[in-house]
Structure formats: C-alpha cells, structure tokens
Amino acid sequence: MRLSTACVATLSASVVSAGSWFAGSQDVIVGEATKVPGDSPLEFCDSDHSKDIVHIDQVDLLPNPPEAGAELVIRATGTVFETIEDGAYVNLVVKYGLIRLVNTRADLCEQVSNVDLECPIEKGVLSITKAVEIPKEVPPGTYNVHAEVVTKDGKPITCLQATVKFGGSRSMGDL
Template structure:
C-alpha cells in the first residue's frame, strides 16, 4: 500500500514508489494546486486525502500511520498501512505521480509501473485479493528543500480501473 514514494522521500508519505524525479519545470503562476480536496481524509495519523469518495476503489484503505507526522527532513519515516484489495492487482498497473513544491515548481510528474516500484516496499505482483499490510521505514534526506509540498498518486489497474487515488497538500518541511 505504498503507492508513491519519491514523493515519500520528498514528502515522506506513502513511501511506496521510489522513483527518480524528472528535471524541475516551472508551471505557470496561475497553476492551481494539484487537486482540490474532494475526498475524505484517509484514516490514521497522516496528511492524506482520497482524491474522491473511494467507494469503488480496488484498494479500500483502513489506516495509514506515519511516524513522525508530519515527516521531518533528515529523519526516518515509519509507515504502517493496511487495507483490503477487492480484486487481484496484476502486472501492468500504473501510478501517475505528481509532486509540486510551493504549488509552483514540479519536482516529479511521471507515470511508473506499480509492480516495479512495490519491490521497494518488499511486495511483489500480483497483489492478491484480500487484506494487505505494509510496514516500512524510509530514510528522508536532510536536503529536502524548505517549503510546502503537494503530492498526488493516482493508481490504476492494468485495465485502468481505479486502485486508489491519494493526495496531500501543503506538507511543510
């Protein structure tokens, strides 16, 4: 259930996917935040929100706990997440990951292979239908720039069904 994590390394959440950031790019100054917060908060001690009401999501998240919350640059971030997969997740699933700094500079904007990335959290595809628990400790770099970060992780199955979509806005380092 670690569906995004270079952001996790930058924002220290979802510690899921550990990908390299694309080169920085400036967004127009009129660019809005990644998403409006339309969905409910993710249960647990974390800064996460669903992008929309998650009724039909393949992953029904029960809890995400981050210690410390909020994450701190240069400190280890402990993540414990649990949920239930309503169907098996197979190879071909993807994650669209966006990480913005101060709602102006895009640090990461890319689509990655979920099954390649979940190896970073000691999981492998296929992810079988049923309960899913993830526990991981991630070392956050001390050189995370000061500012506010926004993260979006939109996770889709190989058939482009919604596994989950999570976001966090204004996480301050």
C-alpha cells in the same frame, strides 16, 4: 534525483507503491477531499471511490509530519478486493510550491518492491510496516503530492494526495 525521492517519501515514503496498501474509501464524497484514517497527511482525491480495488483502513506515519534527515515509519492496513496484476501503473505528480518537480507514470509492479511486495498482489487483507530515511537535504517548503493508481485496463485502484511542509513553519513564501 534525491529531491524527488524525498518528495515521494513525503507521501508515506512510497506513494508509487500505493496500490499495495493505499485505497479509496467506500464513501462517495463530492466536492471535497476526505482524510485517510490514521495519523498521516494523506487524503483521498476528490472522486468516487466506490469502485476502487483497494480499501484503506488506516495509515500512520511516525513522525507525523515527516522530518528531513529523520527515519519515517509507515504503518498501513487495507483490503485488496481484486488481484492487482502486471501492467498497473501510478500517475504521480509532486509539486514544491508551484514548481512541478515530478510528473510521471510509473509501473506499479516495479514500485511495490519498495514495500517488500511483488505482483500479482492477491485479494485479501494487507498490513505493511516500512521504515525509510528522508534525506536531510530536503529544502524547507510545502510539497504537494497527487497519486492516481489504476489497473492496466484503467480500473481505479485508488487516488491519494497530501500536502507536507518541511522546515517547521517556513514555506516557499517565507524564503
């Protein structure tokens, strides 16, 4: 479904490949989400990220916010503290306003090919630059994306969320 692809692109084009470069902050923030460093709409989920396998240093989107019908360039850096192996997965939810468009569990190792990686993802510093096209058919409105990434044993890799509005100041309530 093309709309689902666009929504996933909204959260830095491939949130489903998040384990390769998305990560949780080492800071523990209770009761509120914290912004991912850089120029993007990404935030860490409201949870303890002290045991996350990946630490994010920065994510930049160009343009930010993403635009329908335009190329989106994602630049991200982070550190992988433990090798990520086959069996890791992403729980992904994408909503358009109050409408749930995507609610799926995706194999992380199948998805990281979207950012030119493959499993196992070894320990060390990662730097990724990826350009994707966002379809011009993306309806105007507000999209909310939530992605929880875990190992095959249920160990947290990261959890991220974002809210992106397409179509300028128009939102679902304006239509």
